[in-house]
Amino acid sequence: MALPRSSKLEAGDDLSSVASDLDEDEEEWDPRDESSWKLPPLDITKAIQDLRQRRLPTLEVCKKILRSVIVHYAAQPNVIHVPAPEVGSRFVIVGDLHGHFGDLIHLLEDHGEPSPGPKGAVRFLFNGDFVDRGTWGPEVLLLLYALKIKFPTAVFLNRGNHEDQSQNQLPDNGFVHSHCTRAFAGEAVPMYHLCRRSFKELPLCHVIGGEVFVVHGGLPMDSIVTLADINSVDRRHDVPIKHCALMGYPKGQKVIAKKDLNGKDGGKIFKGSKGRLCERVRKSNDAICRFVAAGSQDEVVVKISGAPELEEDVDIVYSSEKERQRQRQYRIFVALLWSEAWKHFPFRPAGRAFQLSPEAAS
Structure with missing residues (x-):
């Protein structure tokens, strides 16, 4: 065995x-x-x-x-x-x-x-x-x-x-x-x-x-990642790239509009509307998000930063705390091996650094 x-x-x-x-x-x-x-x-x-x-x-x-x-x-x-x-x-x-x-x-x-x-x-x-x-x-x-x-x-x-x-x-x-x-x-x-x-x-x-x-690769976009967080990842799998294919999120990720957004056809998507991330816009930090309301649907281009706490256009929605933690581990895993900014992930904000503090090293 x-x-x-x-x-x-x-x-x-x-x-x-x-x-x-x-x-x-x-x-x-x-x-x-x-x-x-x-x-x-x-x-x-x-x-x-x-x-x-x-x-x-x-x-x-x-x-x-x-x-x-x-x-x-x-x-x-x-x-x-x-x-x-x-x-x-x-x-x-x-x-x-x-x-x-x-x-x-x-x-x-x-x-x-x-x-x-x-x-x-x-x-x-x-x-x-x-x-x-x-x-x-x-x-x-x-x-x-x-x-x-x-x-x-x-x-x-x-x-x-x-x-x-x-x-x-x-x-x-x-x-x-x-x-x-x-x-x-x-x-x-x-x-x-x-x-x-x-x-x-x-x-x-x-x-x-x-x-x-x-x-x-590089560092995750999540604001605080400790060495203990990295150690908690179950690495004994194929790299879960499909779970992070859309700048850190899976295609179809559920979201809620954080503010009023303008649809591609000129319609208004109101704050609180529910939608899903569909695809990345070329190699930009933009993603197409599809919202459905009253039997109709509209597409909006939203900015994606790559971690839930950094998003300004949409809130990332998880069905449970367990799913939220699992997706976070996927993002950490993939970033450590795949985070090449010019290919797969958005550029990191200036001034962000990975620090090895006593707490992080635990």
Whole structure:
């Protein structure tokens, strides 16, 4: 049985408490049986040597590398705290690799092999988007994972928006239908699903020395988001982008007009009218909102800021407090991986910052 996407192991937990929750086509394995995932030090060293030459290890070793990462991160929170680098050491933060194997090898040769120190330490934080686009995504992913296994306190990994099935399945990205097929041939489907399981375990962000916040995407628009809020997100799922497709809200989100609005046909939409958000107006901060009253409907273009407390034209309506909290978690999750202002979310208001206060760090 595989580690469940819905449960989180705490440090010291017995793996026997883990229930089965297999992805489609994922081969069954039992994390309580260490032989199904644990690699001896010599085997992981050999795997790293092979991968650095762009040679895939045996299929069984590849499976164990993926499973080892799943087991490791099952016990980790969404926010990983890392000590500040010591004087004389280096902390290298690496952006999107996207399957570009040569770039990864250049970085390792230029900065040196990961080393936890204590003196002359070289630590790496790979900040998501390991796969897709570049042909060598499987080799890049497995080498990063193998380095993490060998140097757990010198290699750190953040999840990116391309560590997600919605991106992996796109033909232009190619990880599922091209790269895994090339690498694993007839075992491509179950191996991809094992990769997908590992993606869901990756943490969402790191805090270095209590001061530097490293995340793949960006910050949520919600006014106050603490590290505790981020830790409360259930990350063991595909990224819920469809729930935030309309600048932080799902299409069809219920709203109430906060003031009188002018309809597209010149009619008046009065304060208190009920409607739904329909679609974004190109790449602006505007959205089309459809109001229905007395059997007729009218469309209004409203401004959307991306968080309920920031909206000026409409109030966001939820059916329950549970739904409100769930949607807030979706916004946080998606923003941390997808908040690229020029593509998906409105620009952040000037002067807003993410602060690591003692309260936020709790």
